[in-house]
Amino acid sequence: MPRPNKSQERRTELVPILARTFADLGYRRTTTAELAGRCGVRENILYRLWPDKRAMFVAALDFVYEVSEATWDEILAQAEDGTSPAELILDHESTHHGEFGLYRIVFAGLSETDDPEIAKALKRLYGRFQRFIHKQVKAHREGHPEPAATDPALVAWAIVGLGTVANIGRELGLLSASARKRLVGEVGRALLGESGGRLATTRAARDRARVPGRPRRAGPRP
Secondary structure: OOOOOHHHHHHHHHHHHHHHHHHHHOOOOOOHHHHHHHHOOOHHHHHHHOOOHHHHHHHHHHHHHHHHHHHHHHHHHOOOOOOOHHHHHHHHHHHHOOOOOOHHHHHHHHOOOOOHHHHHHHHHHHHHHHHHHHHHHHHHHOOOOOOOOOOHHHHHHHHHHHHHHHHHHHHHOOOOHHHHHHHHHHHHHHHHOOOOHHHHHHHHHHHHHOOOOOOOOOOOOO
16 A cells, blocks of 8 residues: 655645735745745745745645635535536625635736746636636536527636636725625626526516517616
């Protein structure tokens, strides 16, 4: 039986602390001395696990995605049959998105994209988010005779964008908690299209409620 990889176990134990530190201080202001202090180890211990601060930052970026994926997998595992996975995730994120502030690691990384390794890590992170959401959007639309016209891959990118805007709104105080909830929940559902889930039900109910023969009012709804 192979011996457990103690180094990997140690990395798994420490990377949440690294992530919290980078989220608090950014990339440039974070020193390995600060990281070691928060981890409760000597700097040389960190250097045995990662070659340099950049590698520690890249590990923190990977952690941002892994935390989200683990949360979403748990939500989907408890879902009832026939429930839209995309809607479940939007419902959760409309309340909880950005609450731990780990998005600040991503924001810090975006100012370091001249570094090829950090740029590669960011591409990987955004790509993983997009692919996961793309899968849920496709599942949301399965079995509907008239699927929404917008490419689900683009819808997935747009939902990633909603999350980014919600985080900017939180960080700068531009969006209240209720506004962020509506942005992610309501606009996210609109992006999914009216081909599935509750949106289709809502539209059908609205159509049934129309008085026969009454013309539909033109112009924007209040």
